[in-house]
Amino acid sequence: MGSTAVSLLTFSPVKADDLKDYDETPKISDSFLFHKQSHVPDSFKWPAQDVILSHRELEEPLVDLKGFLLGDDQEETHHAADTVRAACSSHGFFQVINHGVDLSLIHDAHESIGSFFKMTLGNKLRAGKKLNSPWGHSIAHNDRFSSKLPWKETFTFGYRESSPDSVVGFFKSTLGTDFEPAGKVYQKYCEEMKKLALSITELLAISLGLDRSYYRDFFEDGCSIMRCNSYPPCQEPSLVLGTGPHCDPTALTILHQDQVGGLEVFVDDKWYKVRPRAHAIVINLGDTFAALTNGIYKSCLHRAVVNRHKERRSLTFFLCPREDKVVAPAPELAPGGTRKYPDFTWSDLLHFTQKHYRADQSTLPKFAEWLLSLQDRTLDC
Numbered sequence: 001m002g003s004t005a006v007s008l009l010t011f012s013p014v015k016a017d018d019l020k021d022y023d024e025t026p027k028i029s030d031s032f033l034f035h036k037q038s039h040v041p042d043s044f045k046w047p048a049q050d051v052i053l054s055h056r057e058l059e060e061p062l063v064d065l066k067g068f069l070l071g072d073d074q075e076e077t078h079h080a081a082d083t084v085r086a087a088c089s090s091h092g093f094f095q096v097i098n099h100g101v102d103l104s105l106i107h108d109a110h111e112s113i114g115s116f117f118k119m120t121l122g123n124k125l126r127a128g129k130k131l132n133s134p135w136g137h138s139i140a141h142n143d144r145f146s147s148k149l150p151w152k153e154t155f156t157f158g159y160r161e162s163s164p165d166s167v168v169g170f171f172k173s174t175l176g177t178d179f180e181p182a183g184k185v186y187q188k189y190c191e192e193m194k195k196l197a198l199s200i201t202e203l204l205a206i207s208l209g210l211d212r213s214y215y216r217d218f219f220e221d222g223c224s225i226m227r228c229n230s231y232p233p234c235q236e237p238s239l240v241l242g243t244g245p246h247c248d249p250t251a252l253t254i255l256h257q258d259q260v261g262g263l264e265v266f267v268d269d270k271w272y273k274v275r276p277r278a279h280a281i282v283i284n285l286g287d288t289f290a291a292l293t294n295g296i297y298k299s300c301l302h303r304a305v306v307n308r309h310k311e312r313r314s315l316t317f318f319l320c321p322r323e324d325k326v327v328a329p330a331p332e333l334a335p336g337g338t339r340k341y342p343d344f345t346w347s348d349l350l351h352f353t354q355k356h357y358r359a360d361q362s363t364l365p366k367f368a369e370w371l372l373s374l375q376d377r378t379l380d381c
């Protein structure tokens with residue numbers, strides 16, 4: 001199947017249903033005072049079936065990366081790859097320990113963004129995301145959506161290895177020189193996350209029987225997305241979600257949550273809580289990686305719930321390919337050329353989630369359907 005040589009920038013969606021929730025008239029509304037409210041505004045309420053709370057905790061095996069990262073233990077590497085294969089073939093989620101990231105760096109990253117989220121609203125709004133830009137501070141995404149708003153604030157920026165000091169530069173230009181030290185922490189944090197993400201792509205390649213550097217080469221020059229999430233306490237937590245059920249459209253997510261708890265993953269048709277572990281790092285596969293493996297590995301369905309008492313914070317690093325790279329499975333993973341998804345570029349999928357379809361549990365099938373209808377239209381002409 002060839003790549004879609006069509007610009008999605010000019011394409012209008014096929015079905016009205018697919019134009020989910022996008023607000024035509026972006027606004028800054030009073031909803032940004034959400035954590036002071038005793039009752040949840042309607043725009044934050046989620047359908048009851050999406051908010052049924054889980055009481056189970058996931059008993060997942062942790063993947064110990066020590067032997068693999070040191071490169072000195074074949075047996076440990078095989079064991080790690082076997083665990084990764086089992087988790088990714090079933091639900092696309094695992095946690096790693098002995099990951100090589102300095103725990104004090106993770107601690108500093110949580111603390112320094114905590115100082116940002118604690119600032120007054122006026123100060124935070126100065127770092128506000130501009131319309132049509134993914135970067136900066138956003139409250140409940142209320143400039144983009146009008147219903148099922150997430151009970152969260154986010155601070156988002158890009159990271160590309162080939163642009164040295166760009167993270168420090170972004171912090172200084174959006175938050176002022178007081179945040180230069182925080183920018184330095186995040187510069188280092190992103191460097192470490194990218195390093196870890198590329199190592200994990202090697203483990204994924206080994207687990208699939210591919211050349212070890214197959215995915216490393218594919219992702220090396222991509223622009224990753226770093227997002228800091230703050231979930232304020234909520235007086236009626238059973239009506240809202242911090243982040244609704246979704247699969248990340250990106251390739252691989254490296255997530256560190258604080259000790260409050262709230263991340264949940266969907267495994268064997270049930271929601272499970274993911275217990276916070278200071279030493280462990282969460283790895284989710286996203287839609288782009290599922291497509292790269294022809295659906296052999298699953299994109300992880302997850303969500304974040306909130307609580308009545310305590311703010312929760314999480315740090316997410318999304319590994320993405322370079323915008324124009326064609327996402328297609330290795331021939332070994334598509335025997336006889338049988339394909340689950342059409343070719344696409346990361347920029348096509350990113351554009352779809354930012355303009356036409358709010359990422360949820362069905363992003364990849366909806367996106368594939370959309371691309372195929374596009375090709376049909378082109379053929380009809």
Ligand SMILES: C=C1C[C@]23C[C@H]1CC[C@H]2[C@]1(C)CCC[C@@](C)(C(=O)O)[C@H]1[C@@H]3C(=O)O
Pocket residue numbers: 141150225243244246247248249250318350353354358359360
């Ligand atoms: C490419 C992206 C879109 C989102 C941020 C990154 C990776 C995950 C996506 C997201 C978190 C999935 C849930 C819905 C979303 C709107 C959110 O709640 O933030 C998504 C992000 C987004 O579109 O900004």
Ligand SMILES: O=C(O)CCC(=O)C(=O)O
Pocket residue numbers: 227229243248255257262263302303304313314316
């Ligand atoms: O905060 C969390 O634990 C989950 C966040 C998340 O899923 C995301 O940002 O994509």
Ligand SMILES: [Fe+2]
Pocket residue numbers: 246247248253302
């Ligand atoms: Fe996510």
